[in-house]
Amino acid sequence: DVVAFPSFGAERRGAPVQAFARISKNKKIWTRAQIKRPDIAIVLDETVITPDIIKNIKENGILIINSEKTPEALKNFYNLANKIKIASANINKFCIERDLYLEDIPIVNTPILGVLTKALDTIDLESMKKAIIKVMGEKKGVSNSSLAEEAAKLTMLLNF
Incomplete structure (x- = not known):
């Protein structure tokens, strides 16, 4: 299972963005929280x-x-x-x-x-x-x- 999502503010193109991905070979991924x-x-x-x-x-x-x-x-x-x-x-x-x-x-x-x-x-x-x-x-x-x-x-x- 793979879950990926970005996190960004109200800025327009060129502003720093964080993106997160979780990857699991054998479990369903349910959490959508940022990775700390x-x-x-x-x-x-x-x-x-x-x-x-x-x-x-x-x-x-x-x-x-x-x-x-x-x-x-x-x-x-x-x-x-x-x-x-x-x-x-x-x-x-x-x-x-x-x-x-x-x-x-x-x-x-x-x-x-x-x-x-x-x-x-x-x-x-x-x-x-x-x-x-x-x-x-x-x-x-x-x-x-x-x-x-x-x-x-x-x-x-x-x-x-």
Whole structure:
């Protein structure tokens, strides 16, 4: 079962948004509340990161972040616990180099999926690429899945 939902205020396009997803292989998911202690936190824009995001990641959790910093530098900069895996990639630079932006804002959502596959042992890149093609259709899906694959190659990992 999968449940996903956003949380945002009255702001218009470009404002920070939180999105939540719950995934279960064997149980029906009934709760629709915000996730306070995530197993995985994905940060698409490092400039909006808050101490709450960092401190609330569960032990043995994962921080996936769009950043030019290495995982080691992120660990030191944010004073992260030793029990958190960190995956980082400079997706902003990646998108700008490929003209993937709208109104000067890099479109990082699909490339970050490649970073996700590097951070998780449970999702392989080929499965992610197939899912992207299935959701986006053949034309957009093929180009977007290749973006995810390229971004995966840029990913730097720090395991706990």
